[in-house]
Amino acid sequence: MDRRLFLKGTLASGASTLLPRLSLAKSSDGFFELEAGKSQAKLYGDQGPFSDLWLYNGQLPGPEIRAKQGERVRVRFTNRLDEPTSIHWHGIRIDNAMDGVAGLTQPAVKPGESFDYDFVAPDAGTYWYHAHNMSWNQVPRGLSGALIIEEANEPFPVENDLTLILNDWRLDEDGALDTDSFGARMDFSHAGRLGNWLTVNGTSLPDIPLQAGRWHRLRLINTSASRVLDIAPARFGAKLIGLDGQCFGEARDVEGTVQLSPAQRMDLVMRPETVGTIPFEMMTGQPFTFANFQVSASEPDDQPLTLPGVNRLPEPDLSKARTLPLVMAGGAMGGMRSLMKDGKELDMRQMMEAGLFWAFNGDAGMQDAPFFSAKRGESIILESRNDTTFAHAMHIHGHHFRVLERNGDTLEHQDWRDTFTTVPRETVRIAFVADNPGKWLTHCHMLGHAASGMMTWFGVS
Incomplete structure (x- = not known):
């Protein structure tokens, strides 16, 4: 920033x-x-x-x-x-x-x-x-x-159900949106289009009204082009109840931070007890306030916390699942010397001319043939390996999946997601049921990465 x-x-x-x-x-x-x-x-x-x-x-x-x-x-x-x-x-x-x-x-x-x-x-x-x-x-x-x-x-009553859209903008020295840098190859081949200005619901450093002694639901949505936001719910007294639209059925106390990558959502509950100001922070090595909760006096609500219900999603059968690799390569300092596009091998010079810097399994961008085809109801395990020097936010259209493992370690909470974050040199295993017929996109939600190669699709018959 x-x-x-x-x-x-x-x-x-x-x-x-x-x-x-x-x-x-x-x-x-x-x-x-x-x-x-x-x-x-x-x-x-x-x-x-x-x-x-x-x-x-x-x-x-x-x-x-x-x-x-x-x-x-x-x-x-x-x-x-x-x-x-x-x-x-x-x-x-x-x-x-x-x-x-x-x-x-x-x-x-x-x-x-x-x-x-x-x-x-x-x-x-x-x-x-x-x-x-x-x-x-x-x-x-x-x-x-x-x-x-x-x-x-x-x-939650309507006045206590708050949607907070978090966005990262790149402004010029005068404070206007920098439109000249859209499509910059430096952004595409590195971390993506990162901004220098944060807004919440379109406003910089806003005051967010809360009521003392009452439960609130906070719906956080990261609509940034590339910026990953690290949120520490405990710092402002919140508990985590859901990710990517899927609620847990219980409120979790979280130690440390929760990553909110581009396209991801986070649902929190919060019950401030005293009137005053509570900073809403992003953790960037040190706390960085980008909004303030303003807590006003109200008649305390003694009702216990009531959580949203849990959606019924199809559980993958891991014993019968088909495992497929998804190897991410390319980008600056990635060491990739060639890639495949529409069945033709492109060398480094040709890659630069075509604006292609990233690949899945050696293929850059959308191909005529699908990444894989599945029968309706088939369980699929994707084993992604990030062989790049940058983080990626991988989104699968039309389905939710469970995140099973990171670098071989089984996760305590194998939560439902539609977008998962992977850091450099990390292997992540996810599983889902391919139960929605059609052609479904799979891509990095660092949008410049998707435009320059990190995009494919799969078919469900």
């Missing part, structure tokens, strides 16, 4: 912003109306310049869409941009035709045209939506929003 820029902006903004509860009003025909278009907003405090952004419905972040578990979600999307785009509903196990991956599950929506997304949300939890055509360029300009699927009897 650029601490000088951060401190300068903090003094200039004096941000004291209540987090809005944004939602879409249903139209008469039962559709949510969502538009992508060019807009402007101030990222660098109230006194900073306007940044040129791409937003949904002109809002930063995009409108929060809320629906009930099992409810039909219908979104009429219109593209007001000058280039094609699409919307991916991240983490939701929906019909493949609605997954929103341009070029794989649907054609990209052309400028001026519309597309109707229509799906049933089977699992309650914290999810999000974002652009999925040239994502490296469209998402860090602002095209993302929260998708919250509530239980039929949501245990």
Whole structure:
């Protein structure tokens, strides 16, 4: 983080912003109306310049869409941009035709045209939506929003159920979004597009209102292009209840930090007892405050903590599972001298010219043939090995998986995820049931890494 820029902006903004509860009003025909278009907003405090952004419905972040578990979600999307785009509903196990991956599950929506997304949300939890055509360029300009699927009897009242979208922006010296550096090969071949400015729900250093003596649910969503956020829940009195939309059924006391990589979500519960200010921090070697919880007096609620229910996901049969390798290679200092693209070997010079720096199992980018094909209901174990010098956030579309092992050590909590983080030289084993028919993307959610090779797909018959 650029601490000088951060401190300068903090003094200039004096941000004291209540987090809005944004939602879409249903139209008469039962559709949510969502538009992508060019807009402007101030990222660098109230006194900073306007940044040129791409937003949904002109809002930063995009409108929060809320629906009930099992409810039909219908979104009429219109593209007001000058280039094609699409919307991916991240983490939701929906019909493949609605997954929103341009070029794989649907054609990209052309400028001026519309597309109707229509799906049933089977699992309650914290999810999000974002652009999925040239994502490296469209998402860090602002095209993302929260998708919250509530239980039929949501245990937290609306005023105590807070969605916090955390985003990492790259600003120039004037405090406006740096648009000249989009697509920089230095970013693609290194850690990705890292910013120098953090916002919560589009605001820098906001005040987040809480009530003393009452339980709150905090839904954290990392929509950054590449930045991994390390959160220490115990430092502000919170307990962990879920990851990537899947709740545990119990509240965990966490020692140390929990990684929140790009695309990942974290659900916390928190019951502050006294009035005052509690820093909301990111751990970057030392605590780094990027928001403040402002606790106000209220009538104490003596009701015990009631947790969300647990979604019923298909359990993989490890005794019958097929194990497949997923070897990550490339990037700066990675030592990769060649890779395969569409059946042809590219040397280092050709790789640079094509903007390809990363590979899965020696192949760069989307291939005509799938990474693997599975029969519906087959259990799959992926054994990923990170042979690079950088971390990666691996996302599998259309499915949730259990994280079983790291470097041969069986994990105490084999939690359900849709995105897992892997650090350099690490081997991670995950398992899932391939029960959702269609073509499903698998990619790194450091978006520049995906654009420059870390992207493949698998088929479920």
